[in-house]
Amino acid sequence: MSNDTDDTASEDASVLVVGGGPAGLSAALFAAKNGLETTVFDGDDTWMHKAHLFNYLGIGSVGGSEFMATARQQVDDFGTDRRQGDEVTAVGETADGFAVETDGGEYEGDYLVLATGANRDLAEELGCAFTEEGVVDVGVDMETSVDDAYATGAMVRPEEWQAAIAVGDGAAAALNILSKEQGEHYHDFDVPADAERLFGEELAE
Numbered sequence: 001m002s003n004d005t006d007d008t009a010s011e012d013a014s015v016l017v018v019g020g021g022p023a024g025l026s027a028a029l030f031a032a033k034n035g036l037e038t039t040v041f042d043g044d045d046t047w048m049h050k051a052h053l054f055n056y057l058g059i060g061s062v063g064g065s066e067f068m069a070t071a072r073q074q075v076d077d078f079g080t081d082r083r084q085g086d087e088v089t090a091v092g093e094t095a096d097g098f099a100v101e102t103d104g105g106e107y108e109g110d111y112l113v114l115a116t117g118a119n120r121d122l123a124e125e126l127g128c129a130f131t132e133e134g135v136v137d138v139g140v141d142m143e144t145s146v147d148d149a150y151a152t153g154a155m156v157r158p159e160e161w162q163a164a165i166a167v168g169d170g171a172a173a174a175l176n177i178l179s180k181e182q183g184e185h186y187h188d189f190d191v192p193a194d195a196e197r198l199f200g201e202e203l204a205e
């Protein structure tokens, strides 16, 4: 299944993403682009503000903060509700999903993507299983031991921390959510003609 805007996975399902670094924004991008109601909470302490990327495939050289500015614009363009500076203080399960608390209020969603960098406190609070190495235990789909809760980025690895890996984790989590919603494996495949449909003739060139 493609990501055609008239044929999205589900317009009703909602995704709460905690953390707006590369992992969280990648999950948000795939979720929002494919029709899921997506909210990102971010404290803006991403390590990317300290980094300069020379090792992100397809990008020769870019400052970490510049990379984040582009990523934020990209998720915003697809309709993500990005709550910058809204730190999550608590997470928990509800009867049919998850709730997160911030100083600004409480939010509920069907799926939860944790992307809080190397800080694993919220995963522990939620009751996610950890590995012997002390990181959140996930498979290749990034789902934790708590159904419909995902962990991505630095929190699932003891040390191999790279932006490209975090972005891949976020994409894997969102695609798994989209597959669950669709009831079959989901492919977010676009072809050149989609650029014009999404962005208009001038930007597509």
Ligand SMILES: Cc1cc2nc3c(=O)[nH]c(=O)nc-3n(C[C@H](O)[C@H](O)[C@H](O)COP(=O)(O)OP(=O)(O)OC[C@H]3O[C@@H](n4cnc5c(N)ncnc54)[C@H](O)[C@@H]3O)c2cc1C
Residues within 6 Å of the ligand: 018, 019, 020, 021, 022, 023, 024, 041, 042, 043, 044, 045, 046, 047, 048, 050, 051, 052, 053, 054, 055, 056, 086, 087, 088, 089, 115, 116, 117, 118, 119, 122, 152, 153, 154, 155, 161, 162, 163, 164, 166
């Ligand atoms: C000095 C330095 C240089 C680096 N250089 C490179 C490099 O050259 N190439 C490379 O690939 N990687 C580099 N990295 C690593 C790269 O920055 C990380 O791999 C990447 O940022 C991890 O992404 P992430 O999304 O998992 O976590 P992060 O980028 O750390 O993002 C986590 C986000 O979650 C937010 N958050 C945490 N808790 C909460 C909460 N409770 N509520 C709301 N928001 C929350 C934080 O504010 C933060 O914005 C470097 C890192 C450092 C420190």
